[in-house]
Amino acid sequence: MAYIYKKVKKKISVGKNPGEKYFAAMVSEGKASSKQVCELIDKDSTISAADAELLFRALGEVVSENIEMGRGVNLEGLGVFSPNLKTQGQSTADEVTVDDIKKVTVNFRPSSTLRKAMEQAPVKESSRFNLMHV
Amino acid sequence: MIQYTVEKRINPMDKLNPKFYPKIVRAATLQTDEIANLLQSRTTLDKSEVYSFLKAFANAVQFLITHSYTVEVEGLGIFTPAIKAKAVDDLGDLTAKTILKKGVNFRPTAKMTTRHKSIGFEKANLDVEHI
Numbered sequence: 001m002a003y004i005y006k007k008v009k010k011k012i013s014v015g016k017n018p019g020e021k022y023f024a025a026m027v028s029e030g031k032a033s034s035k036q037v038c039e040l041i042d043k044d045s046t047i048s049a050a051d052a053e054l055l056f057r058a059l060g061e062v063v064s065e066n067i068e069m070g071r072g073v074n075l076e077g078l079g080v081f082s083p084n085l086k087t088q089g090q091s092t093a094d095e096v097t098v099d100d101i102k103k104v105t106v107n108f109r110p111s112s113t114l115r116k117a118m119e120q121a122p123v124k125e126s127s128r129f130n131l132m133h134v
Numbered sequence: 135m136i137q138y139t140v141e142k143r144i145n146p147m148d149k150l151n152p153k154f155y156p157k158i159v160r161a162a163t164l165q166t167d168e169i170a171n172l173l174q175s176r177t178t179l180d181k182s183e184v185y186s187f188l189k190a191f192a193n194a195v196q197f198l199i200t201h202s203y204t205v206e207v208e209g210l211g212i213f214t215p216a217i218k219a220k221a222v223d224d225l226g227d228l229t230a231k232t233i234l235k236k237g238v239n240f241r242p243t244a245k246m247t248t249r250h251k252s253i254g255f256e257k258a259n260l261d262v263e264h265i
Binding site: 001002003004005007009010012017019020021022023024025026027028029030031032033034037040041044045046047051052053054055056057058059060061062063064066067068069070071072073074075076077078080081082083084085087088089090091092093095096098100101103104106107108110111113114115117118119121123124125 | 165198233
């Protein structure tokens with residue numbers, strides 16, 4: 001278990017101290033497909049992989065419908081999905097209209113359980129990558 | 135339909151010219167029990183099975199994210215592990231200690247994003263908020 005990172009070199013041209021900088025960047029070990037997640041759920045619960053697949057679709061519908069009503073959705077142990085707006089500003093309150101709402105986004109805030117697990121997870125440098133220049 | 139109000143924001147770099155933005159008025163958050171009821175009504179499963187699913191789902195995401203895996207959930211979206219790290223001037227100073235935070239990002243499915251483009255909005259009858 002670990003967050004895997006690689007070393008990256010990048011030229012930064014803004015800020016108080018511009019120049020070439022080094023920083024750690026996330027490395028994905030792979031992508032677990034929906035089917036693989038269903039198989040994990042099958043092993044960890046009374047639910048079959050096929051039922052998990054149906055439940056995922058139903059869950060997606062429930063989240064989407066509630067986002068459309070301006071409601072958040074709290075999944076205990078996982079986190080909260082909530083609607084947010086991408087907007088542009090006006091000089092006066094009276095000038096603000098619906099046209100200033102550019103997009104509805106879905107925010108995800110992890111639960112305290114998930115946050116704790118992430119905080120406690122170790123970090124490890126990737127053995128697959130040398131220093132990357134970006 | 136999403137309700138919105140108007141919010142005044144003062145830019146610290148330009149305090150004399152505040153701007154006004156639409157701000158979402160959030161309705162009450164749907165809790166796990168209500169979600170379980172809705173999922174049960176849309177499937178042939180009973181509530182205890184739905185709860186078992188939700189718990190196993192949370193465990194699966196936690197396991198995969200903390201093992202640096204991206205998690206795809208059909209119908210919902212993608213969870214991606216993420217780190218926040220500070221930049222250093224020397225390569226020798228770049229260690230795991232420069233990682234300030236470990237977290238997760240979420241991106242909804244393209245279908246959900248497209249669906250949300252047709253959401254309607256209604257202005258709520260509230261005073262302008264100042265922040």
